[in-house]
Amino acid sequence: MKKILKSIQWLLFTVLVLIAITWFVWMPSAQEPAYVLEKTWGGKGSAAGQFNEPTGIAVQGNEVFVSDSRNHRIQVFDLDGTALRQFGVNNLERPMNLTIANNELYVADYFADQIRVFSLQGDYRRSIGKPGTGPGELTIPGGVAVASNGDLYVSGFTNQRVQRLRADGSFVRQWGITGEVGTFGGKLRYPTDVALSKNGTLYIADGYNDRVLAIGPDGKLLTKWGGPFAINIFGSFNGWFTTITGISVGPSGNVFVADFYNDRVQKFTRDGSFLNAFGIKSTGPTHTTIAVAEAEDGSVFVADYANHQIQKWRPGRAHI
Amino acid sequence: MKLSLIKTLLLFTAITLLWSNFSFAAGIQYNMRVDGLACPFCAYGIEKKFTKTEGVDSVDIDLQKGLVIVKTREGKTFREEKLKEIINDAGFTMKSVTEKDL
Numbered sequence: 001m002k003k004i005l006k007s008i009q010w011l012l013f014t015v016l017v018l019i020a021i022t023w024f025v026w027m028p029s030a031q032e033p034a035y036v037l038e039k040t041w042g043g044k045g046s047a048a049g050q051f052n053e054p055t056g057i058a059v060q061g062n063e064v065f066v067s068d069s070r071n072h073r074i075q076v077f078d079l080d081g082t083a084l085r086q087f088g089v090n091n092l093e094r095p096m097n098l099t100i101a102n103n104e105l106y107v108a109d110y111f112a113d114q115i116r117v118f119s120l121q122g123d124y125r126r127s128i129g130k131p132g133t134g135p136g137e138l139t140i141p142g143g144v145a146v147a148s149n150g151d152l153y154v155s156g157f158t159n160q161r162v163q164r165l166r167a168d169g170s171f172v173r174q175w176g177i178t179g180e181v182g183t184f185g186g187k188l189r190y191p192t193d194v195a196l197s198k199n200g201t202l203y204i205a206d207g208y209n210d211r212v213l214a215i216g217p218d219g220k221l222l223t224k225w226g227g228p229f230a231i232n233i234f235g236s237f238n239g240w241f242t243t244i245t246g247i248s249v250g251p252s253g254n255v256f257v258a259d260f261y262n263d264r265v266q267k268f269t270r271d272g273s274f275l276n277a278f279g280i281k282s283t284g285p286t287h288t289t290i291a292v293a294e295a296e297d298g299s300v301f302v303a304d305y306a307n308h309q310i311q312k313w314r315p316g317r318a319h320i
Numbered sequence: 321m322k323l324s325l326i327k328t329l330l331l332f333t334a335i336t337l338l339w340s341n342f343s344f345a346a347g348i349q350y351n352m353r354v355d356g357l358a359c360p361f362c363a364y365g366i367e368k369k370f371t372k373t374e375g376v377d378s379v380d381i382d383l384q385k386g387l388v389i390v391k392t393r394e395g396k397t398f399r400e401e402k403l404k405e406i407i408n409d410a411g412f413t414m415k416s417v418t419e420k421d422l
Contacts, residue, residue: 286358
């Protein structure tokens with residue numbers, strides 16, 4: 001009897017230790033003051049300043065670029081939400097995540113299976129890629145990142161891969177196995193977006209694996225994060241995800257992740273340490289936070305899919 | 321009297337044929353229940369598949385009810401297996417389908 005009691009005691013002790021480890025390692029606390037919602041703008045519609053399902057966002061200087069998906073256009077605003085211009089109606093079918101590089105706007109067009117490139121003023125320049133599953137071909141591209149030499153990194157949602165392409169669209173290499181869904185063995189599960197840091201680290205939003213993969217300039221995995229062991233365990237704790245739909249690297253080098261089903265942005269250091277989380281809770285049936293971008297002044301802009309609006313957040317002040 | 325009866329019958333037959341032809345020529349609306357439509361990456365994927373399928377007139381996603389609503393062009397019908405295949409290709413499973421004439 002004494003032996004059994006002792007065994008139970010040990011078992012309880014072990015469980016408590018495991019819970020404590022889990023709590024400290026996989027449920028980190030915020031490392032910064034809370035972000036503050038400064039304003040929102042938009043609303044459902046097709047007039048200038050309104051949206052019909054915004055799905056992508058990028059910031060350059062004092063301008064915010066938004067994918068207005070069902071209106072088949074890009075809208076541009078100043079940092080306070082004043083509508084400046086719109087373009088793309090004749091060139092875009094279903095624009096998704098955006099990136100700005102080398103003074104051009106790159107748009108992942110989900111329905112056209114191409115990357116559309118515009119000047120920042122809105123002049124259509126060119127298209128990259130063609131539909132298909134072969135090397136260099138695109139199927140349902142959700143996001144794009146561009147290196148300083150013009151190379152593109154494109155996430156293919158149903159091709160289960162991220163491809164690196166030359167500026168002319170020719171194939172260089174890929175991560176993930178074409179058409180094969182998985183969590184292990186280098187496989188991806190519906191990758192939605194990609195982002196590049198200034199030092200050449202590629203961040204992959206491995207959407208339905210609920211994790212971020214950081215790939216070094218040599219193409220090898222540096223680190224990964226998202227829940228325990230980053231093996232597709234989803235949830236709403238800090239540092240966990242439930243479907244990532246957008247990722248970006250801010251001017252500060254921090255990584256911002258759109259955690260869609262949790263209705264929030266999560267902010268990390270470049271190596272994946274959790275810093276902060278903020279967002280507007282959805283009232284259903286869909287969700288709010290689909291894409292995110294940081295401005296030079298530290299403001300963070302969020303494409304709010306459910307409410308057809310843009311959210312502007314500013315960093316909170318530390319209490320002295 | 322006989323001639324009048326024949327005329328009436330002919331007229332009735334013509335109207336019936338015309339009516340049945342109109343019914344046959346109109347499209348069909350399929351309401352498919354699919355789970356997980358809240359994420360636009362998924363919903364757009366299904367929408368795209370149907371938009372690029374021959375004979376489809378329009379595709380709508382009802383997020384509240386979790387429905388994919390497809391309307392076909394005149395005379396175009398889909399077997400349930402085909403609908404399942406299209407949804408499956410987009411990475412989803414069709415739970416059920418109902419149809420009605422337009």
